[in-house]
Amino acid sequence: MTNPVELLRSRYGEIPFNYDLPWNDSVEMILSHGSVRSYLPDPLPSGTLELLVAAQSAASSANMQTWSVVAVEDQERTEELYKLANNQIHVKQAPLFLVWLADLGRLAHIADSRGLPHVALDYIELLIKAIVDASIAAQNATLAAESLGLGTGYIGAIRKNTQEVATLLNLPPFVFPVFGLCVGYPNPEVKAAIKPRLPQSAVLHRDTYKLAEQEEAIARYNDIMKEFYTEQKMNVAVDWSEHSAERIATLDYLKGCKNLRETLNNFGFKLL
Numbered sequence: 627m628t629n630p631v632e633l634l635r636s637r638y639g640e641i642p643f644n645y646d647l648p649w650n651d652s653v654e655m656i657l658s659h660g661s662v663r664s665y666l667p668d669p670l671p672s673g674t675l676e677l678l679v680a681a682q683s684a685a686s687s688a689n690m691q692t693w694s695v696v697a698v699e700d701q702e703r704t705e706e707l708y709k710l711a712n713n714q715i716h717v718k719q720a721p722l723f724l725v726w727l728a729d730l731g732r733l734a735h736i737a738d739s740r741g742l743p744h745v746a747l748d749y750i751e752l753l754i755k756a757i758v759d760a761s762i763a764a765q766n767a768t769l770a771a772e773s774l775g776l777g778t779g780y781i782g783a784i785r786k787n788t789q790e791v792a793t794l795l796n797l798p799p800f801v802f803p804v805f806g807l808c809v810g811y812p813n814p815e816v817k818a819a820i821k822p823r824l825p826q827s828a829v830l831h832r833d834t835y836k837l838a839e840q841e842e843a844i845a846r847y848n849d850i851m852k853e854f855y856t857e858q859k860m861n862v863a864v865d866w867s868e869h870s871a872e873r874i875a876t877l878d879y880l881k882g883c884k885n886l887r888e889t890l891n892n893f894g895f896k897l898l
């Protein structure tokens with residue numbers, strides 16, 4: 627077991643709180659997470675995919691189970707997804723690429739086959755429910771994968787070409803690809819470092835939300851990230867807060883995602 631204090635120090639870049647708590651393997655695994663962007667070509671043992679999809683154990687809004695996942699192992703299709711997701715090399719390196727779907731198509735199909743309307747699907751709330759369902763299921767699968775010694779990496783970049791991804795995967799109406807997930811054995815030569823997170827004083831609010839009080843924590847995090855980037859020999863010249871603010875200052879970061887409303891309309895969602 628990793629020394630808890632050292633693990634907490636890696637996660638926060640400092641000792642975040644007085645450590646005097648129960649500790650277990652699950653907590654340790656959660657704290658040890660790091661996105662993997664370099665994979666070995668080794669195939670996954672048989673049965674691994676099915677075990678990961680037992681992510682179905684996650685809670686689901688009203689138990690409507692409004693998510694699905696497409697497991698892509700075919701090399702040609704992975705190559706296409708790699709191109710659609712901004713040419714990120716790990717997409718085609720990983721032996722398994724999971725595309726997590728907000729899936730209201732199944733419910734639409736059930737309603738259609740019973741001759742019932744499905745007007746509620748026209749409302750954003752249902753889409754949010756489905757995205758939440760898909761996301762927490764995906765995180766369950768991520769934790770399961772990490773517990774098996776596998777590495778994972780979320781790929782939101784598939785939304786830069788949502789329509790093309792939907793065509794490639796043969797998605798029916800009311801099914802929206804939320805993000806991809808690379809799964810495979812991490813390349814041991816490229817260690818995924820634990821990336822520090824914001825101090826808890828920025829994200830943990832007691833009783834009521836406080837915004838102005840977060841400034842000190844944000845300034846501290848800028849220093850922590852500067853140190854992290856130096857340690858990792860990453861050439862990041864600007865502060866985390868400046869970098870993050872730049873991302874929302876223009877539409878550059880969004881690129882292909884800009885027309886998502888139109889794409890969602892094409893998928894059948896009215897977004898009322």
Ligand SMILES: Cc1cc2nc3c(=O)[nH]c(=O)nc-3n(C[C@H](O)[C@H](O)[C@H](O)COP(=O)(O)O)c2cc1C
Pocket residue numbers: 659660661662663714779780781782783784805819820821
């Ligand atoms: C929904 C989502 C989409 C993401 N998309 C990408 C992506 O397209 N490419 C990538 O390399 N990392 C992607 N990431 C990984 C984040 O960059 C990463 O989680 C973050 O920098 C924190 O690093 P860590 O996961 O190593 O702790 C994504 C993460 C999430 C949650």
